[in-house]
Amino acid sequence: MAGIYLHIPFCKQACYYCDFHFSTSFKYKRELVDALVKEIHLQKNYLQGETIETIYFGGGTPSVLDESELNRLLAAIHANHTVASNAEITLEANPDDLDKAKVNALRKTDINRFSIGIQSFFDDDLLWMNRVHRGDEAESSVKRAQDAGFENITIDLIYGYPLLTDAKWKSNLNKAFELQVPHVSAYSMTVEPKTALASFISKKVYPPLNEQQSASQFMQLTDAMREKGFEHYEISNFCKPGHYSRHNTNYWRGVKYIGIGPSAHAYNGFTRQWNIPNNARYMQSVQQNIIPAEVEELTEENRLNEYIMTSLRTIWGLDLDRLNAIAGGSAPLLLKAARHHFDKGWISQHEKIIYLTQTGKLYADAIASDLFF
Template sequence: MAGIYIHIPFCKQACYYCDFHFSTSLKYKDDMLDAIIREITLQKNYLLGDSIETIYFGGGTPSLLDAGDINRIIDTLGQHHSISSDSEITLEANPDDLDQQKVQALRSTAVNRFSIGIQSFYDEDLFWMNRAHRSAEAEASVKRAQDAGFENITVDLIFGYPLLTDTKWKHNMDTVFALQVPHVSAYSMTVEPQTALASFIKKKVYAPLNEQQSAEQFLKLADAMQVKGFEHYEISNYAKPGHYSKHNTNYWRGVKYLGLGPSAHSFNGEARQWNIANNAKYISAINNNEIPAETEVLSEKDRLNEYVMTSLRTMWGLDLNHLETIAVGAKTERLKPATEFLEKEWITQKDSKLVLTREGQLYADTIAAELFF
């Protein structure tokens, strides 16, 4: 089994915190779609015939595409790959794109899961982030999708920024619960270099972020999700039983995937490759039947460290026995540095599995770095 990711590099406007690759000009949208279609053919052998279990339209803002664009991409994928009959096909969407006409049109596509970027139900917060939608549109978009028959929906929230008081955070969580969506992704606000947010904080236009606030709001969310019956299956992701994101779960479990479009990453089990993050250069190369990508063959150490990093983020944890399948002796070698975190109760061990505790999740990156080979 394998997955396919399609990067749609266009947005109506730039969110102040975002450092993903995108353009706010739609001038070359048709040329880009033609190039992605061509890349599907050029990359048709990358996954060596593995069945496709998941397709994910990310970005950027894939909901800027119309139903015809989406059908064209999926139809082309079907010409070159075996797509499972029960495949998960996700479309990332902004609330302002999901009006009634658009939602109904998407019913004519194979898309069966929405990832809706709500972030907050407060207009002042959305303005602070420079989001294109408003809070009323956020709630309405989810309800419209549900009314149209889309049941597999996830929404995104952001916490840990100066405007978000604990009272507002509780309201955001309660609103999501009231919408009865089966999956929630929640991310701590981060300041990425070269973003408007970084510039605003540097110039003291915006207040700096507070790590303590972020940690406390993370813990409040985890507690509330547990009460509502959600499983905290990955540090930033919560799902009702049976509603995990298959696509993202496969990333964390090391399943192969093909990335299409500018800046998209791919993994074939032995190497990673990533396309150039430049729309014009991507289109030009593809039109010359070239894949504008760099490739890195993973060493044994790389594969060990990637497994440590991704597995620790999940509720299934790091399986020490699996390390042995990558390198003999790796299990014993990792037990020693793990002892400190077991004593601090940041990690628990059950049989061969090391799993982060609630408190340990706050230090996931630090713990992973200490367990690297």
């Protein structure tokens, strides 16, 4: 089994915190879709004939594509790959795109899962982030999708920024529970270099982020999700039983995937590759039948570290037998490096599986880095 990710690099406006590749000009949207269709064909052998179990339209804002453009891309995938009959097909969407007409049009496609970028239900927060939509649109977009028959919905929320009091964060979570979505992705606000947010903070236009606030709101998040019966299956992801994001879960469990579009990444167990993050150069390359990607051959050390980083983030943990299968004798070395994290109560072990504790999840990246080979 394998997955396909399609990067749709268009947004109506730039969120202040975002460092993903996108353009706010839609002038060459049709030509970009043409290039995506062609790249799907050029890259068809990367997954070595694996059946496609998940398709994910990410971005950018994929919901700016219309029904015909999405169907063209899906048809190209079916023409070049075997797609499972029960494939999970996700569309990332902004609330302002999901009006009644758009939702009804999407019901005529094979899209069967929405990932809606809500971030907050408060207008002042959304303005602070420079989001296009407003709080009432966030709520109504979910209800419209549900009314149209879309049941598999996840929403994105953000915490850990200056405007978000604990009371507002509790309100955002309660609104998510009221909407009865089966999956929530919640991310701590981060300051990425070269973003508007980084510039505003450096110029003291915005106050700096507070790590203690972020940690406290993470704990508030995990407690609330547990009380409502959500499984905390990955550091930033929570779901009702049986509603995991199959696509993202496959990333964390080392399943092969191909990335289509400018800046998209791919992995097949032996190599990792990433496309040019430039729309014009990407289209020019594809038009010349050249795959616009840099390729990295994965060493044994790369594969060990990749597995450590991804597995520790999940409810399934790090399997020492699998670590040894990648490189014999690596498990004893990892356990030795992990000793002080055990002592701090940040990681635990059950049989041959290593897990992050609740407190350890606050330090996941640092712990993984300490355990790298």
